[in-house]
Amino acid sequence: xxxxxxxxxxxxxxxxxxxxxxxxxxxxxxxxxxxxxxxxxxxxxxxxxxxxxxxxxxxxxxxxxxxxxxxxxxxxxxxxxxxxxxxxxxxxxxxxxxxxxxxxxxxxxxxxxxxxxxxxxxxxxxxxxxxxxxxxxxxxxxxxxxxxxxxxxxxxxxxxxxxxxxxxxxxxxxxx
Amino acid sequence: xxxxxxxxxxxxxxxxxxxxxxxxxxxxxxxxxxxxxxxxxxxxxxxxxxxxxxxxxxxxxxxxxxxxxxxxxxxxxxxxxxxxxxxxxxxxxxxxxxxxxxxxxxxxxxxxxxxxxxxxxxxxxxxxxxxxxxxxxxxxxxxxxxxxxxxxxxxxxxxxxxxxxxxxxxxxxxxxxxxxxxxxxxxxxxxxxxxxxxxxxxxxxxxxxxxxxxxxxxxxxxxxxxxxxxxxxxxxxxxxxxxxxxxxxxxxxxxxxxxxxxxxxxxxxxxxxxxxxxxxxxxxxxxxxxxxxxxxxxxxxxxxxxxxxxxxxxxxxxxxxxxxxxxxxxxxxxxxxxxxxxxxxxxxxxxxxxxxxxxxxxxxxxxxxxxxxxxxxxxxxxxxxxxxxxxxxxxxxxxxxxxxxxxxxxxxxxxxxxxxxxxxxxxxxxxxxxxxxxxxxxxxxxxxxxxxxxxxxxxxxxxxxxxxxxxxxxxxxxxxxxxxxxxxxxxxxxxxxxxxxxxxxxxxxxxxxxxxxxxxxxxxxxxxxxxxxxxxxxxxxxxxxxx
Numbered sequence: 001x002x003x004x005x006x007x008x009x010x011x012x013x014x015x016x017x018x019x020x021x022x023x024x025x026x027x028x029x030x031x032x033x034x035x036x037x038x039x040x041x042x043x044x045x046x047x048x049x050x051x052x053x054x055x056x057x058x059x060x061x062x063x064x065x066x067x068x069x070x071x072x073x074x075x076x077x078x079x080x081x082x083x084x085x086x087x088x089x090x091x092x093x094x095x096x097x098x099x100x101x102x103x104x105x106x107x108x109x110x111x112x113x114x115x116x117x118x119x120x121x122x123x124x125x126x127x128x129x130x131x132x133x134x135x136x137x138x139x140x141x142x143x144x145x146x147x148x149x150x151x152x153x154x155x156x157x158x159x160x161x162x163x164x165x166x167x168x169x170x171x172x173x174x175x176x
Numbered sequence: 177x178x179x180x181x182x183x184x185x186x187x188x189x190x191x192x193x194x195x196x197x198x199x200x201x202x203x204x205x206x207x208x209x210x211x212x213x214x215x216x217x218x219x220x221x222x223x224x225x226x227x228x229x230x231x232x233x234x235x236x237x238x239x240x241x242x243x244x245x246x247x248x249x250x251x252x253x254x255x256x257x258x259x260x261x262x263x264x265x266x267x268x269x270x271x272x273x274x275x276x277x278x279x280x281x282x283x284x285x286x287x288x289x290x291x292x293x294x295x296x297x298x299x300x301x302x303x304x305x306x307x308x309x310x311x312x313x314x315x316x317x318x319x320x321x322x323x324x325x326x327x328x329x330x331x332x333x334x335x336x337x338x339x340x341x342x343x344x345x346x347x348x349x350x351x352x353x354x355x356x357x358x359x360x361x362x363x364x365x366x367x368x369x370x371x372x373x374x375x376x377x378x379x380x381x382x383x384x385x386x387x388x389x390x391x392x393x394x395x396x397x398x399x400x401x402x403x404x405x406x407x408x409x410x411x412x413x414x415x416x417x418x419x420x421x422x423x424x425x426x427x428x429x430x431x432x433x434x435x436x437x438x439x440x441x442x443x444x445x446x447x448x449x450x451x452x453x454x455x456x457x458x459x460x461x462x463x464x465x466x467x468x469x470x471x472x473x474x475x476x477x478x479x480x481x482x483x484x485x486x487x488x489x490x491x492x493x494x495x496x497x498x499x500x501x502x503x504x505x506x507x508x509x510x511x512x513x514x515x516x517x518x519x520x521x522x523x524x525x526x527x528x529x530x531x532x533x534x535x536x537x538x539x540x541x542x543x544x545x546x547x548x549x550x551x552x553x554x555x556x557x558x559x560x561x562x563x564x565x566x567x568x569x570x571x572x573x574x575x576x577x578x579x580x581x582x583x584x585x586x587x588x589x590x591x592x593x594x595x596x597x598x599x600x601x602x603x604x605x606x607x608x609x610x611x612x613x614x615x616x617x618x619x620x621x622x623x624x625x626x627x628x629x630x631x632x633x634x635x636x637x638x639x640x641x642x643x644x645x646x647x648x649x650x651x652x653x654x655x656x657x658x659x660x661x662x663x664x665x666x667x668x669x670x671x672x673x674x675x676x677x678x679x680x681x682x683x684x685x686x687x688x689x690x691x692x693x694x695x696x697x698x699x700x701x702x703x704x705x706x707x708x709x710x711x712x713x714x715x716x717x718x719x720x721x722x723x
Contacts, residue, residue, distance in 0.1 A: 022211065022214075026203070026207050026210070027203055030198060030203055030206060030207075031197065031198060031203075034196060034197075034198045034202075035195040035196060035197065036195070038195070038196050040198075040202070040206065043198075043206075044206055044209065044210050044213075047206075047210050048210050048213055048214060049458060049464055049465070049466070050458055050464075051210070051214055052214055053456065053457070053458050053464060053465070055214065061457060061459060070459055073459040074458040074459040074464070077458060077459060077460070077461055077462075077463065077464070078458050078464055081462065081464075081466070081478065109187070109191065110191060110194060113188070113191050121461075122460075122461035132192035132195075133192065133195045160185070160188065163188055164185055164188060167187050167188065
């Protein structure tokens with residue numbers, strides 16, 4: 001006797017269902033995008049793109065398993081992509097000198113750091129943002145990105161080290 | 177070292193602490209805004225599959241139909257003409273198929289340019305909003321350019337001359353390609369190929385390819401690329417100019433090394449181009465449809481089908497006069513150009529204008545990396561003619577006092593997005609003139625609606641053409657401005673326009689078809705007819721080469 005496995009293909013949400021999903025996850029997506037992009041309009045563009053995909057994708061994402069994780073990932077990825085397209089060419093240039101205490105340079109520092117986060121691997125960037133922007137616990141992050149707690153911890157350590165290195169390089173460049 | 181590490185960590189903590197958190201008010205205010213945009217996009221948006229994601233208008237005018245909360249159509253596609261079908265004395269035929277005699281005025285009103293072919297096969301390319309009169313000269317035909325701009329490809333004149341006259345200059349040629357602009361301050365003449373004589377008052381100048389002359393010192397010098405940028409045949413003109421300059425340079429070198437040939441106005445080049453396939457899923461790195469952005473010295477297309485770039489490069493940018501590119505079709509090409517998604521990042525040499533990057537530079541990119549071969553045709557296509565029905569119009573023209581204000585063209589609007597958005601909220605309520613609203617946001621069981629606010633019938637025909645499956649030509653003969661509301665059931669005839677196919681699958685709403693609605697609610701009729709249509713035909717295209 002053979003067994004037939006039936007795969008449930010995700011279906012596009014019904015308008016009412018969509019509305020519920022939208023209401024439930026809007027804040028999460030917006031907060032994530034706004035925290036990264038610091039611009040209302042860009043954040044709204046990201047939110048719109050994330051939800052629009054649900055409406056129009058030929059194969060919509062499966063939200064039955066980890067919807068929160070999906071929306072986090074989508075928001076982070078699209079926000080970082082926005083940063084990448086914003087900053088790509090600035091990034092290729094030398095990192096300019098900055099000092100953390102110089103308020104005039106804060107904006108520039110933030111831009112460099114966000115650009116550096118955007119260059120991390122997809123998962124590493126998600127982990128950094130969940131940890132430091134959303135103050136999620138290691139356990140929560142592990143659930144969202146679908147990995148183990150130790151992987152999250154290692155990833156965080158490495159990402160932080162990389163960002164610190166970037167800051168140090170910039171500082172030493174400033175001293176030379 | 178330790179100090180550095182500590183400092184770095186502290187800086188990092190401060191950096192993360194600076195990440196802003198939106199207030200509850202901010203969230204509450206943005207939620208309905210985004211929802212409205214989503215709902216509008218879900219009904220009224222992009223023709224699948226060249227889908228467009230909402231971005232601010234300066235980057236995606238092409239996606240404006242798809243994206244803005246309300247779709248504003250300002251501008252006119254008007255065909256002011258004096259039809260003389262089959263008249264033997266006609267000296268010119270326009271791209272709309274109509275004939276013109278000496279003394280007739282030809283106008284390319286509204287947002288679309290026009291082509292006029294003279295009996296001697298000379299060709300006049302008219303910029304939008306241009307007006308000329310065909311006159312008889314002693315030894316040929318004189319084109320009196322009252323306003324706007326023309327690019328004339330003059331056929332070889334056997335005996336006489338072809339003239340272009342503006343208020344302050346007379347240009348005479350015997351066979352050449354040149355441009356004339358009639359502006360308020362004066363006139364400007366530029367030569368692409370051949371030799372042109374320009375007479376201003378008592379003085380006469382001879383111009384060669386690449387030469388330009390302006391009649392007023394107040395007219396600033398404009399690069400040839402920019403001068404020709406409105407032409408849908410920009411690339412052809414530039415290629416011809418370069419060819420002419422090369423020939424001229426060779427001739428000058430033979431004459432003596434001391435004489436230098438004028439420099440060819442080259443199209444700026446891309447310094448670096450990256451093309452990568454991507455996924456439509458936004459949760460995947462680099463995935464999720466984006467749009468096309470122009471930033472200083474760079475162009476970015478985020479995960480869109482190549483057809484999106486083709487439309488942007490050829491339909492919108494190459495013919496900047498076209499405010500409604502939906503009326504221009506692109507055909508041909510394999511299916512993947514609409515389905516496979518690509519992200520393109522291109523960095524330009526120097527700081528070219530956005531229009532140049534999205535136009536000729538993007539065209540060059542597509543031709544180089546996708547091996548795109550495309551041609552443009554103006555041919556007879558099926559159109560609708562909007563005419564007054566038997567019982568007469570059921571709507572009344574507005575009185576002056578009914579028009580509260582004029583909508584400001586986004587391209588001319590210096591205000592911030594916030595200020596503009598604030599006005600949009602009240603714009604329709606105030607019944608301001610010069611805009612069309614398509615809606616409501618798609619909800620199952622609701623009919624489609626269009627509101628025209630203080631618009632001429634030329635504007636209304638333009639509005640209808642973005643809804644219907646064919647161009648609409650105003651044949652009502654009515655003048656004045658009109659407010660009115662149209663309610664109808666979307667169907668196949670509206671499936672490719674603003675009211676997307678999504679709406680077609682809807683349950684019937686009980687509203688009439690758009691044809692019946694126009695009859696019942698406007699007292700007008702849409703008749704099927706043949707008329708001019710522009711189309712781009714993709715002859716061949718290949719998947720992009722590796723970076």
